[in-house]
Amino acid sequence: MQWSDYTTGERIKILRGKGISQADLAEMTGLSVATIQKFEQGKQMSLNTLLRVADALGVDTSVILGQQAPRRAMLQTDRTMMRALSRTIHDTAAGLLPDDVGEGEAGALREAIDRCWDSYWKGEYTAAGALAIPILPQAAAYLRDQPVGQQGPAWGLLADGYRLAAYVANLMGARDLAYAAIGHAQVAAEHSDDELQPALVASGRAWVYLRDARxxxxxxxxxxxxxxxxxxxxxxxxxxxxxxxxxxxxxxxxxxxxxxxxxxxxxxxxxxxxxxxxxxxxxxxxxxxxxxxxxxxxxxxxxxxxxxxxxxxxISGITDGALGKLTDAARNRFAMDKAMAQADAKLWDASLDTLEKALVEAPVWARHQALPSVIVQKVGRASTTRIRRVSELIGVRPGVEGGFAPATRKSAL
CATH class of the missing domain: 1.20.58 (Methane Monooxygenase Hydroxylase; Chain G, domain 1)
Structure with a gap:
């Protein structure tokens, strides 16, 4: 079933998911519970109300109207973070900083950037994006306060902030936002006095190109x-x-x-x-x-x-001890590659063992990956019970139109 096939009320209910009750949504929008119930039952909304509901659910109005489908892996917290990150990227680039933005300090900004990278490489992408949101205006404020001729390091910090934002946006599938952020990072990198900064940004742009099939x-x-x-x-x-x-x-x-x-x-x-x-x-x-x-x-x-x-x-030459030296995300990606190799070799059960272990150990990371579904489609001759168990971890159900379909309306996100 396509996203556009649902009614507007059904789409609101799906977007709420299990984490937001009708009462929660009513409080978030300033509407009554009875009004929310009527919307989910099919009552039409005014434009102003539509905007309030869309903002509360962290999506564009086009998603609620069925003109654009939400990404399957995105939860409401992901969507809310992405909308805030988008606003921050565009506002910071336009010089529109919050009135209460504190005076940045190089050491504190560097520590915040390092914490953001730590979250990113743990596969905690929503947390990484949330950390990047205050970094950008603070880095911009720090740059603003530096004397002319001494702004090189500040430009480098701002470039790091934009690059982080671009990485999160790219992984979340917000390709236009990723292009915008990496473009701002490039401008900042070219003004920095760091010889590695332009190359780091160029590599980031290349990754955006790769995800965009360029x-x-x-x-x-x-x-x-x-x-x-x-x-x-x-x-x-x-x-x-x-x-x-x-x-x-x-x-x-x-x-x-x-x-x-x-x-x-x-x-x-x-x-x-x-x-x-x-x-x-x-x-x-x-x-x-x-x-x-x-x-x-x-x-x-x-x-x-x-x-x-x-x-x-x-794979046979890589020990568990060696894998322990990697970041969580790198170790999880290796598990996916291992499971794919095993599937290609028709080692169905071994592939499912590897995949299931990774999905159980890193469910947050796995939500944003496409490879698990591809692997399950390849493992067509393994135990049906095991395939269904792994499919539930991914959020899909096997056997529909030669591949997979959302296991529930909630998992269609």
Missing amino acids: LEDALKLAERAAVDIEPRFSTATPEQLTVYGSHVNFAAVVASRMKNKELVKDYLSQSNATGARMGNEHRARGTLFGPVTADTQAVGIAVALGQTGKALDL
């Missing part, structure tokens, strides 16, 4: 960013190696999506060399890289290239 553009940008910051290994700092390794790894990922095996081989060679030079995982500038990251990324790349045997061989 593979050639993503590859060109990823390659350019990697070349721009290629360090001398003999003198490179751990921070420089971390950023460079992440860039060449991403270039390899994009090349694998384009099925360019020679280019993949070249970039993986550079990635492995960088990881070996580092010796251990290192976190810097919102990313983590090292030998384990290089190895786990190689698994996903082998899966993308259809090299199932190679992927399984690589």
Whole structure:
């Protein structure tokens, strides 16, 4: 059933979900419970009332009217955060700062940005977005207060804030907002005095391109960013190696999506060399890289290239101890790649074991991933009971139109 097939009242009820009662929505909108009940039963709303209900539910009016479907993974808290993040990005870029914005301080802003990245790499994307919302106006206020000629570091902090916002928007599927935020990040990066900042933003833009299926553009940008910051290994700092390794790894990922095996081989060679030079995982500038990251990324790349045997061989050499050095999100992504490789090898039960374990351990992260549904579709010959159990964790039900459909109206979001 398509989103537009529901009535307006049904869409309001679905958007409320189990977390918001009719009484809650009445209080949020300033309407009576009886009025909310009538709307859900089919009574028409005035434009003013429609706007109030849409704002309370954290969606555009077009979603309530059925003109645009909400994203399946989005809960009401996700939608509310995204609307606030959108306003903050656009207002900050226009110089419209809140009247009560405090005077920013470099050390406090850097700590806030680091906390935001921590949430992001734990897979807590709504929390990361919520943390980014106050960072942007505070960074803009800090920039405003710096003397002319001494604004370079402040521009760098603002670039980090916009890049964080772009990453959250991109992962949440708000592509236009991601493009806007990464564009603002680029302007800020070009004004900063940080030699790594422009390349970090370029890599972020390349990721937006990748999610938007602009593979050639993503590859060109990823390659350019990697070349721009290629360090001398003999003198490179751990921070420089971390950023460079992440860039060449991403270039390899994009090349694998384009099925360019020679280019993949070249970039993986550079990635492995960088990881070996580092010796251990290192976190810097919102990313983590090292030998384990290089190895786990190689698994996903082998899966993308259809090299199932190679992927399984690589997986067998990665220990649980090594995985413990990764961020939560990187470890979860490795589990998805492992489950996909097992599914491609027709190891149905092993694939479901891997997938189910990841879904149980990281349900918040999994809500925003498309790969679990793809894996379940591949595992067509496993136990029906097990498939249904895993499908419930994802929020889909098998067997509809050759694939999957929402398990309930609530899960259609």
